[in-house]
Amino acid sequence: MNNDLYNHDLEPDVDMPAEFIERQNRHSAKVSESANSFIPRRQFLKMSGIAGGGLVLAFSLSRSPRAKAANHGESDSTEFSPNAFIQIKPDGTIVIAAKNPEVGQGIKTFLPMIIAEELEVPWESVTVEQSEIDAKRFGPQSAGGSQSTPRNWDPLRQAGAVAREMLIAAAAKTWRVSESKCNADQGFIVNESNGKKLSYAELATTAASLPIPDGKTVPLKKRSEYKILGKFIPGVDNQALVTGQPLFGIDQQLPGLLHAVYVKCPSFGGTVNSANLDAIKARPGIVDAFVLEGNGVDNELSAGVAILAKSTYEAFQAEKALQVDWNHDPASKESWTDFQKQAREITSKPGKATEEQGDFSAAQSEAKTVVESFYTYPFLSHANLEPQNCTAWFRDGKMELWAPSQTPQSIAGMLSKLLDIDQSNIEVNQLRIGGGFGRRLLNDFACEAAAIAHKVDTPVKLIWNRESDLAHDFYRVGGFHNLTGALDSKGRLTGLQDRTIVYTPAGGDGKRPVRGGNVRASNIQCPEIPNVRIEANSLPLQIPAGWWRAPSSCSLAWVFQSFVHELAVAAKRDHLEFLLEQFGEPRWLKKGKANVFNTERAINVTKLAAEKGDWGKPMKKGQGRGLSFYFSHLGYFAEIAEVTVDSSNNVKVDRVVVAADVGMLLNKSGGENQVEGSVIDGISTLADQEITFENGAVKESNFDTYPLLRMSAQPNIEIHWLTSDYSPTGLGEPAFPPLAAAVTNAIHQATGKRIRAMPISKEGFKIV
């Protein structure tokens, strides 16, 4: 059947950060025109040679071209640099710029791999350098929504191919032969007629004098010709990482650097009446302490007390001695216990349909079997292992930041308004990020660092301690779903209703969901259900909500994939067969729209997971096998978990089989790392993670109360890739959503117990 509920483009709130998307869209028009819209690097270096003389980056991690230009003057005019991404020097050095923030998704390695592939050079000959933040030269630079792969696939292939075609043209000119007789081969152009070769280095100067072709007109390699893409390529920062070299935001050092903490009201939104600033300033090592009123915007600058010290330890100690009289009037008074009560009450009553197809009431009354279940999951923190931090230096009216941010391009605009500094006087350097997961899509830490640095004449490194990091996150919102499913006499699913809660920002119009908090019918991902009714009841939320790995999908996949299993069990049908029936005929619900459900790809990965995961094979007593599927962030994933549960409800996840379709895998190593990590994150989350709050303040404070999974719980993970002709898509998120339901469905098979509340520790189960 055609299903209108699925025909919409996933809205920003469902799938990815709205602010982020807006930014991307603004730039992507420019980028998709052609790779040539990027200012050639050589031209840029000439410009920056004039403008960059005043930059002092002696102790900086930022090894940007501008820094080099500042240190060494103008670059060698004989080098070949047809765009901002590629530099081929006469000495044979090939430098490729890595444009986007590295959060652990491997992007610093795989985006340059795309360029190197089309450039046709051996990967070993490439030096990767993290680029500056500059939308004009690099297009959108961000890490979120698993969007970097699809958005950069064409422009970066074109950037590499443009350079390759120009080197071919240079060789043809040198040899006075037709370009069609010249082939690029691993850093050389080969003359087909006589076998002679010229290296890219030898051709660099000539190539630099040639006109730059339109990126859209240059030929691109066929997948069968790939030599780098699809291979196991280790991360370009690995050597620096394993030898402890400075790389991360928190590692930034500058001469005279002061260390800062910023203390906010434990209850969100509280402001400062007064604080014992004199006592704090008299403490050893404390250089200054002051109150910032903030602008009241949760992802910009909340009110708080800044303490600047000569060392981090002294700052942390001073924070312990800080006494603040908080003004709780504007602060959140919210409580998780109250939310749970409220949600139960609201979702137990009939409400207004926010999305509807067919007639659910009729389906319910005609049903042979009706299944009713209430599912709930908690708020979550991102818990990046590198706590939030940022270094800022305000001097001569200019603000420079070293920010571990997933959206570094949005910082300048934000600070410009906040501190009244012209955007042209704000420079942001991107540094490696010790875990993103969506937390660093929001730049509150950068605003805080800049606002503090704005008040002093020394560089300032702001570091949050672990307790602040857990207490002032933008949380994955908890949720509540009162579900009803209708089955007919043949055990077919004829209707599904979800009475749920959608949080909307407190004080707003109640129409837009909070970040990552939307619930849509298309999240059910069963387009064959004829009668569907969603009642999304809006509730205000002041606690800051944020995008958390696979926003919406990260929680909704568990709800719907569990409930579909529950219905299959009620219908006494095989779960695999029942799930496949919900996909219907293999078809793309809106052809050409990558973010609209394609049932063919769903069917294919589900069947592959079943085949590789021994679906239907008998298991021993106390063991179970669970299936789950989800489509998110353009990726199709089906997962099968095998568990062993003992009589004390200790759950060992023995094996997880993952079947994936992301078009093609760009880096076998990085890609598999993302999937393995998503599986571990999935188990970690379902095991015992929960953020609770009373009186507007979060109760969990460190890894003892917000535990991460340990090595002993690591299951065997098998990954099977379905290669399709679709454009490659990102892997930071889509492997995460199906995992939880695969595990809880397996627990049901092993024990007969249906888990309807997360984490599973709430239901008496323990991951071991």
Next chain:
Amino acid sequence: MRLYPPAIADFERSGFDISSSDATVELSLLLESMATITISVNGERREISDIDPATPLLWTLRDHLQMVGTKFGCGKGLCGACTVHLNGASVRSCSIPISAVDGQSVTTIEGLAAKANKLHPLQEAWMEHDVPQCGYCQAGQIMNAASLLSRNANPSDTEINDAMAGNLCRCGTYKRIRKAIHSAATKGGAA
């Protein structure tokens, strides 16, 4: 009592009035509580003067010696990101005051390789198996694994799980960590 010029300069910069009597009391309290500590870091003798003796080894390394390879994760010995070797044994540097390591020998990730051009087998295995995702916890993971291999040259999966239980990885690289430890062990990783 010795007045340390940089400390005075910092007070002056902060606007703190050191001529007032209250300030003098405060300053004397501060300086009396400060210590000079001598430790060996990666085989090199380092003297750290005017440090609060309660400063954790972690922050001494990061802020006073500008060695930032050792990472801050939780500050309470819960995550293992700050693992270093103290006299050859792995410890959580966030939870050890510098006064407790005076005169002792510390090895950090920066000094794990015996020679600059010859990495430790674990570092090589980490690169070969492409263990890191974000990479933030990996220095601590490697230091703890090195300590394990120095006690047990060929650990089983269970022995690795037990020894590495205190080192958390938010990205979930456990499978590759275990693989890399096995791989380094077969190449004489205890060396």
